[in-house]
Amino acid sequence: MPKDRAPTRIQKKNRAAILEAALNVFSAHGFRGATVDQIAAEAGLSKPNLLYYFPSKEAIHTALLSGLLDTWLAPLHELDADGDPMEEILSYIRRKLQMSRELPRESRLFANELVQGAPRIHEALSNDLKALVDDKTTILTQWMDEGKIARLHPYHLIFSIWALTQHYADFDVQVRAILGNEDPFAGAEPFIDTLYRKLLKP
Amino acid sequence: MPKDRAPTRIQKKNRAAILEAALNVFSAHGFRGATVDQIAAEAGLSKPNLLYYFPSKEAIHTALLSGLLDTWLAPLHELDADGDPMEEILSYIRRKLQMSRELPRESRLFANELVQGAPRIHEALSNDLKALVDDKTTILTQWMDEGKIARLHPYHLIFSIWALTQHYADFDVQVRAILGNEDPFAGAEPFIDTLYRKLLKP
DNA sequence: TCTTGATTTGACCATCTGGTCAAACTCACG
DNA sequence: CGTGAGTTTGACCAGATGGTCAAATCAAGA
Numbered sequence: 261m262p263k264d265r266a267p268t269r270i271q272k273k274n275r276a277a278i279l280e281a282a283l284n285v286f287s288a289h290g291f292r293g294a295t296v297d298q299i300a301a302e303a304g305l306s307k308p309n310l311l312y313y314f315p316s317k318e319a320i321h322t323a324l325l326s327g328l329l330d331t332w333l334a335p336l337h338e339l340d341a342d343g344d345p346m347e348e349i350l351s352y353i354r355r356k357l358q359m360s361r362e363l364p365r366e367s368r369l370f371a372n373e374l375v376q377g378a379p380r381i382h383e384a385l386s387n388d389l390k391a392l393v394d395d396k397t398t399i400l401t402q403w404m405d406e407g408k409i410a411r412l413h414p415y416h417l418i419f420s421i422w423a424l425t426q427h428y429a430d431f432d433v434q435v436r437a438i439l440g441n442e443d444p445f446a447g448a449e450p451f452i453d454t455l456y457r458k459l460l461k462p
Numbered sequence: 463m464p465k466d467r468a469p470t471r472i473q474k475k476n477r478a479a480i481l482e483a484a485l486n487v488f489s490a491h492g493f494r495g496a497t498v499d500q501i502a503a504e505a506g507l508s509k510p511n512l513l514y515y516f517p518s519k520e521a522i523h524t525a526l527l528s529g530l531l532d533t534w535l536a537p538l539h540e541l542d543a544d545g546d547p548m549e550e551i552l553s554y555i556r557r558k559l560q561m562s563r564e565l566p567r568e569s570r571l572f573a574n575e576l577v578q579g580a581p582r583i584h585e586a587l588s589n590d591l592k593a594l595v596d597d598k599t600t601i602l603t604q605w606m607d608e609g610k611i612a613r614l615h616p617y618h619l620i621f622s623i624w625a626l627t628q629h630y631a632d633f634d635v636q637v638r639a640i641l642g643n644e645d646p647f648a649g650a651e652p653f654i655d656t657l658y659r660k661l662l663k664p
Numbered sequence: 665t666c667t668t669g670a671t672t673t674g675a676c677c678a679t680c681t682g683g684t685c686a687a688a689c690t691c692a693c694g
Numbered sequence: 695c696g697t698g699a700g701t702t703t704g705a706c707c708a709g710a711t712g713g714t715c716a717a718a719t720c721a722a723g724a
Contacts, residue, residue: 510685
């Protein structure tokens with residue numbers, strides 16, 4: 261392992277290549293289903309070379325997840341208490357749907373982890389995610405109290421947004437098996453927009 | 463392997479125990495993450511004994527999936543063209559949500575398979591599922607044409623129901639991390655009911 | 665160019681995993 | 695209770711897999 265000085269050009273390049281490859285492999289096969297050889301091959305490195313940059317398979321997975329957590333939570337972070345309620349929520353939904361379209365591997369990485377009980381990110385869920393959601397549901401409840409949006413269970417409102425948007429990334433095969441050649445997001449965007457306009461109208 | 467006569471008492475008992483154990487293990491770890499030893503231990507059998515009843519790990523998984531597919535599609539099958547549109551759809555949703563609550567392992571079994579690209583059930587998706595969904599969306603479209611429910615993209619309407627109901631089984635850890643001790647389904651049922659009443663009102 | 669730390673690799677290891685097999689055991693029934 | 699089919703298992707195997715290591719190669723600054 262290199263010293264903990266500033267990373268060299270090669271270190272930067274290879275670490276990035278490894279994380280990119282790991283994202284492909286872990287999101288497609290889950291932690292257990294991914295092999296170090298597979299990730300190394302995809303990154304264009306030999307297995308020992310890969311393990312020169314990360315001490316273990318687990319370490320790659322952890323680095324990947326914690327590196328992506330911020331990206332993953334960013335859309336909700338942006339929900340602004342001072343903005344127009346309906347517009348804020350609909351923008352949040354649009355950002356989430358856009359992430360499903362543009363970052364489906366990231367979505368499936370988390371989906372894989374969650375569906376198997378989140379053994380490696382349980383803590384992040386109960387701390388970071390829980391805190392963020394609590395913060396934002398306070399805003400939602402406020403808006404409901406002020407009559408700006410319909411009164412609903414705020415947690416389930418958030419869950420519904422996650423479910424509806426991430427579904428298109430996580431269960432992409434199923435969606436495509438049914439839609440055929442039709443672009444999933446072409447129909448999804450107006451559908452979900454309509455849904456929340458109707459749901460949230462006070 | 464036993465002859466293909468009628469199964470003996472022991473065969474029935476052990477095959478059932480194996481499938482039950484396999485459901486536990488596959489739904490919690492995915493196909494690749496599950497081991498034959500684990501399934502055998504959970505079923506109270508030795509590994510060779512388990513492989514006396516099923517020729518391979520793959521065969522157990524296949525038997526499990528195809529045995530559960532009917533159960534899984536049953537709620538949608540029941541959607542009746544002659545019933546009251548709003549009531550038919552809301553009942554379908556209630557049945558799906560009930561399955562999430564009562565059969566979360568089954569839900570996660572399919573979720574695991576889907577999120578990893580459904581390598582073992584791709585055919586069932588494009589055939590059985592696609593046909594069933596096409597059949598039922600025809601009914602939905604008919605109801606829309608008759609002005610009985612709001613006009614929406616019928617496929618995305620179905621997707622939304624799957625997403626919203628299965629979310630509670632598939633991402634159970636996440637839901638519970640945020641809700642704490644609150645029963646997820648206590649809030650989910652009225653929330654989803656309200657959502658679809660508002661969405662579908664013509 | 666030389667040197668030294670950074671990088672890369674072939675060979676190797678222990679463990680895990682799916683699967684096999686012959687021998688031993690059990691059970692139902694005549 | 696004897697017998698043959700049905701059931702169970704310990705021992706074993708081959709290949710996959712995560713990880714190690716010493717030796718070889720490379721790159722950049724003095």
